[in-house]
Amino acid sequence: MTNTFFFSGVRLLHRIPLTACAGFLFFVVQNSLPAQTATTEEAVVVTAEEVPSAYGAPPGLSRSRFSNVVNAYVLPPWSFFFGELFEGTGFRHGPPDYRFTQEVEMGLPYRFNVAAETGLERSNGGGGAQTVSLEARWALADWNKIPLNPTIFAEYKFGVGTIRHEEVPPPPGGGEEEESGPPKVPDAYEVRLLLAQEFFERVEWSMNWFFEKENTGDRGREWGFS
Template structure:
């Protein structure tokens, strides 16, 4: 019986490239807009464009899943200013619609590490385009929350409890 063994060889690969631009002295990881799916870290460098597609799925046991797709384009401008445009499409209970469109602006008060905690200010104006599909908008009275009403199956709705009317 003959056994042939192979020895692994690894090659050294060197990649030369320009580093990503930094936003006003911020670390590169903070200069790429999204620090996490829900958090913007700092402003983009001037001329930088950030585009993203975010998918969210809310699954709960008492109703069909709620799907949301958010498309965002963010543009870095001079003087530590960002502008962004965001579109939100949602699908709930068989209905799909263009739900909201928003315009956002972010301003950094100073270059990175010039002010402690590197504060920015953010303003957003959101346009509602679609119908309110479920628990969005103004809060409802406590006796109406949940599937078919918060207190639908509790003794409060039947026997003189705090929520009885």
């Protein structure tokens, strides 16, 4: 009887660890099964609203600026345009110029636009604000009511800096002007005729004719197209 009791106790002690081990393995396998199940990925579709039309104009011509140097038509009412432009100019004499333009524009009803613009320039290690401009434009009619959709543009520039680089070499005897300091950037006004058209619903075209005149300084004039 004693031997049987001792043998039964040994079997019981060995059975408890085996049972606990089996329970632990079952818990691990049960928790690892969900991790091994196949997962499906859902496609994420990002959508955005198209640029609103300005009086029937296509979206590409409803953004105020057609390129860095060309404007087109007007903005939709109560919409805004923020622009950061960079231009680099190289000369045969002297260092190059780097010009930065910051612009904010707002569309108004009845095909009007108003805008403010700041021009910054960097040349030969120095730089700063050059001009502050106020702009306005008005489209003569809704889009495609008149061929080429003419728009009148007017701008007044306030010179707030100094001329850091002359476009032409200084004339002989120009040292006297340098002794009194660099010349101020002159105030000027500019008018433009903006033309824009879409052909075959595939080709967008725009052209600007402009005339600019300085009110101070040497009172230079400039006209052309882009």
